[in-house]
Amino acid sequence: MTSHPKNSRSSTRLTGAAAVALATVAALVTGCSSSSDNTSDNPLTGGGASGDGVVVGSNNFAESILLADIYGEALKAKGIKVTYKPNIGSRETTYGLLKNGSITVLPEYNGALLAYLDKKAAPKTVEATTAAINSKLDPNLTLLQPAPAQDKDSVTVNAETAKKYHLTGQSSIADLKDAAKDLVFGGSPEFQARQQGLLGLKSVYGLQFKSFKALDAGGPLTQEALKKNTVQVADVFTTDPTIAKEKFVVLQDPKNLFGFENVQPLVRKGKLSQKGVDALNAVSAKLDTATLLDLDTQVQAQKKDPLDVAKAWLKSAGLG
Amino acid sequence: MSGFFDLPSDLQHSWLGLIGLHLREALLPVLAGLLVSLPIAQLCVRFRWLYAPVLGLTTVLYAIPSLAFFVVLIDYTGQTELTVMIPLAVYSLVVLVPAIVDGVRSVPQETLAAATAMGFGPVRRYVQVQLPIAVPAIIAGLRVATVSSISLVSVGMLIGNQGALGNLLNDANIYHRPELAVNSVVTTAALAILADAALVLVRRLLTPWMPHGTRRRAPAEAADAAEAGPEPAVPALEDTVR
């Protein structure tokens, strides 16, 4: 084992293998980093990347990704350099990334954003909502024009529960008052800790549910759990195509807990040119709830790629 | 768009691109783990009392679930690949340090004495005698670390599309396209098996003195996990697969 020839042979083998391994690693590092540099943007180096371009982020649900694609493509049509950072997570995360400049533009919903910034605010108009948000917003951030399109969180019951407690589309969330203690509520993990969520349902409507099941942000888990009656009440987005399909009943919100939920771009100041601002405001002007529902259906039910849907709509609206 | 390889645009990668990304996120940490664990293991061989506390510390680190590790790191390293790779490197240490220590320790005393008698200094003895003899054990550790690393990268999806092939899982959910989840699982498993087979091949090349192929029938070359002669570390390693 320790005779010289054998040793030197095994050590040349070792060196050879080490060289192969090193070459592989080098290929991995260089080869793949070039492909990821222009795509996944690193927040640590984000300052540099977003200096000459705009980073459009999105939350972790289908509509947010679609809206981000619409914003991004509208900006690209005006010759602005855009990179996407899709599917980041909840608002609790994306707001922080906007603040530290890792992302420049994010599709937001005005009422939910306000509730995140100020638990007590209850504005009566869209304008008042925008004003209230701007007063609470981080000084580096600003809101552009809101779109007429709304997509609200909602308190939605499945057909079975609606039948059991005689609930219809005209019923109010308050009508759950007596039943709540027997019902399991399903929603995103963040819904549990939000004013526009379990906290508000308790303080505004006095509802205390039997328990809360953390699922996803109005996504397939929530739909499935509601369908199978694992949860009886859930937070479903009002533009969700499955509401009609599964005969879910959305309850009225007379105390306006879920407020206005207009789609509205939230941007970091100074990173977006006036040309870009105009482009996004033009998008907002054309985007109404019916359009949004139609685009959502194309993505979620007809399984079209959100980017294609975004491009096609921008083109038809004269913005692409 | 409903084909197996039609990836949604928000992934920003082709299927092959995701594979490259996945391999990078999985293999670089193992390599880093190997580079760090070699000196640590040597220290543990040198100073026997060190081994128990080192083993204890790595066991505790290993008990931290990967997701929690990722989330806590976000504050320091952002929602980046690095955040996924650091925990994977730490987990690979847990596998590699004992594997190397056992491998180096398994070198017979007479062999070391013979090397010393031939005038080998400690460094030369380590590089030319101890390490080559420990190769089977080290490779066994690398196989375990590599396979589990490839599997764990997928969890990075939860911190904002940092899970390479795992990112397909979220899109399978939000776009109601189960075939994307199948793609993710099958591709990841195939990568793990290929990486494992590649390491077996590397061991064959590095240890030409070890008997192989004579005792067994030819097939199942890639899968001779527990059987390939003196691989003392394998059963012990089962402790640390994640």
Next chain:
Amino acid sequence: MNVLHFVNAFFSDSAHWHGYDGIPTRLIQHIRYCLIALVLAAAIGLPVGLVTGHYGRGGNALAFIATAGRALPSFGLLVLMTIMVGFGLVPVMVPLVVLAVPPILVTSYESVRSVDPSPVDAARGMGMQESRILFQVELPVALPLILSGLRSGAIQIVSTATIAAYVGIGGLGRYVIDGLYQRDYEKVVGGATLVAALALATLAVFWAVARCTVSPGVRRSG
């Protein structure tokens, strides 16, 4: 940021100690999932490993199954199963069992195979049946290694059961996932601490079981 501070805040908040989201509930849920998964994995891995080890055949096939099992990504399997089967316990059990079977299978096979052949031959010479040889001669000697396989399966299950929270299941992973989406580091760190503590407690349980069940003779020689 001080991790210990978060741990302290998490455990001293009385709201974390009761209700459906309280620590006792989540801990019991977590332990329940782990026990079910471990029992299922042992029910598959132990008999197959012991019998193949006893007859010394099928090692290659076992090794291949073990490699394939390890190669399957747990998280991917969890999401895939949830999409296919729907919401519930089954999609959580599949990845956990797939995860734990390989170590149990390989160690039980190895442990029986590595038993010194001379007592086995002696038993056979005395006219013992194969099943008695397996249970009365081989098993006691192989027990420490078998337990170590079960232990590593159990540790992996405890740690991996955390990700089950992503598909709406309870357990300690709830704190980690909820904390991620609510940006609540107290919950993340608290949940991680609980999981790590449970993993270490599992180690301790297996150590105690080994002390009580492994025959003193085997322990001395091992």
